[in-house]
Every structure is written in structure tokens, then in C-alpha cells.
Amino acid sequence: MKLPHIGLRNLKTALSASLCALIYYFFNRNPAFACIGAIFGMGANLEHSKLHGGNRLFGTVIGGFLGMVLYRFYLIFYPTGENRILLVPLLFVGIVILIVLAQIFWVGAVQPGGVVLCLLLFSIGPDNYISYSLNRMLDTGVGVVMSLAINALFPRERLVGWINWICRRMGWPERQ
Numbered sequence: 467m468k469l470p471h472i473g474l475r476n477l478k479t480a481l482s483a484s485l486c487a488l489i490y491y492f493f494n495r496n497p498a499f500a501c502i503g504a505i506f507g508m509g510a511n512l513e514h515s516k517l518h519g520g521n522r523l524f525g526t527v528i529g530g531f532l533g534m535v536l537y538r539f540y541l542i543f544y545p546t547g548e549n550r551i552l553l554v555p556l557l558f559v560g561i562v563i564l565i566v567l568a569q570i571f572w573v574g575a576v577q578p579g580g581v582v583l584c585l586l587l588f589s590i591g592p593d594n595y596i597s598y599s600l601n602r603m604l605d606t607g608v609g610v611v612m613s614l615a616i617n618a619l620f621p622r623e624r625l626v627g628w629i630n631w632i633c634r635r636m637g638w639p640e641r642q
Contacts, residue, residue, distance in 0.1 A: 474625050479508040482613045489608070499602055503609020506578075508617065515617040517574065519610035525578025526606040528567050530599035532579070533586030536560050537595045540587075547592040557587055 482504040490497035503526075507519030536556045543552060560583050568575040582602055590598045630640040 474620075474622055475508065475510055478616050478620060479505055479613075482508055482609070482616045485616075486609050486612050497605075499605035500609040500612070503606040504613045505609070507610035507613030509613075511622065512614070512617045515614050519613055520572055521574030522578050523606055523610045524572035525568070525575035525580075526582050527603050528564060528571065528575050529579030529582030530586070530603050532560055532564055532567070533583045534596055534599050536583075537586055537590075537592075541592055545592070550588075553587045557584065560587070 483501040486500040486504045487497040490500055503519070503522055506522040507515055509515035509518045536559070540552055540556055541547070543549075561580060564579045564583060565576055568579060582599070586595055586599060626641060632638075633640050
């Protein structure tokens with residue numbers, strides 16, 4: 467049984483999320499969704515980061531825009547949001563459309579897109595659904611881009627080379 471350890475991916479994930487939080491601190495903005503995007507966007511290498519980050523980003527964008535359209539449709543009939551039962555069939559239609567759009571644009575977008583869609587329809591009110599959607603897309607994009615940048619700047623091969631250089635200088639055994 468392999469024991470848990472702190473590896474390079476662990477450190478790169480922590481760095482990516484922490485840099486997002488630091489950047490957002492200077493803009494006095496909540497970094498939560500950027501950090502989540504960074505965590506989801508970090509993969510074992512740049513290709514995995516593109517896949518995982520793409521799932522998160524495309525899912526958020528598809529779910530966000532689809533949610534805005536469906537919520538706007540709902541508000542045509544209930545401008546103050548008083549009859550929320552209509553959101554149930556809209557969710558059904560939305561999930562069907564989401565899956566079709568994911569098949570066209572990005573297959574891995576279904577789960578994150580569904581999360582955004584559900585949050586938009588059931589947790590965000592009529593005054594905030596557009597700003598919430600746009601902020602989720604922006605923040606997720608920032609986090610995913612941060613993870614892509616960290617993985618591009620610090621690929622495993624480069625980090626192992628630096629670690630082994632330090633180990634040689636210190637007289638320690640080299641890492642794999």
C-alpha cells in the first residue's frame with residue numbers, strides 16, 4: 467500500500483488556488499469559484515489540465531448561458547419569481563439541452579454545467595441570475611487559466627530537474 471505524500475501535483479494545485487486567492491484579494495472579490503476552477507483545472511500534466519479545466523470551463527459557460535435563458539423564460543411568466551414549480555420542467559428541458567450542447571462542444575461539460583444550471587434555477591433570485599452567471603464564468607476561467615499557466619510553467623520534468631539539482635548540491639539522494 468502506497469502511503470500518502472505531498473507530491474508535485476499537490477504543490478502545483480495549492481500554488482494555483484493560492485495565487486487566485488491572492489489576486490482576488492487585491493480586487494476585494496470573493497475568490498471561491500476561481501480557486502475551485504484552479505483545483506479542478508490542475509491535472510498531472512498540461513494535457514490533463516486542458517481536459518479537466520476544459521470540462522469545468524465549458525460546463526460553466528454552457529450551464530451559465532443556458533441557465534440565464536431558462537431563468538429569463540421563467541421570469542416572463544412569473545416576474546417576481548413567485549411560482550417556482552415551473553422551474554422543475556425548465557430544469558428537465560435544460561438538462562436535455564445541456565447534454566446535447568455538451569455532445570456538440572465538450573463532452574465533459576455535463577456535470578459542471580448541470581451544477582451551474584441547478585444553482586441558477588434554484589438558488590439565485592430574479593435580481594442576481596445574470597450577474598451570478600457571468601461572475602461564475604469569469605471566475606472559473608481565471609482559475610482554469612491559472613492552473614494551465616502553472617502546469618505550463620512548471621511541468622513535472624522541469625521540477626524534477628530542479629529538485630535533483632538541489633539534492634545533488636545538498637548531497638541528498640535524487641528523486642524520480
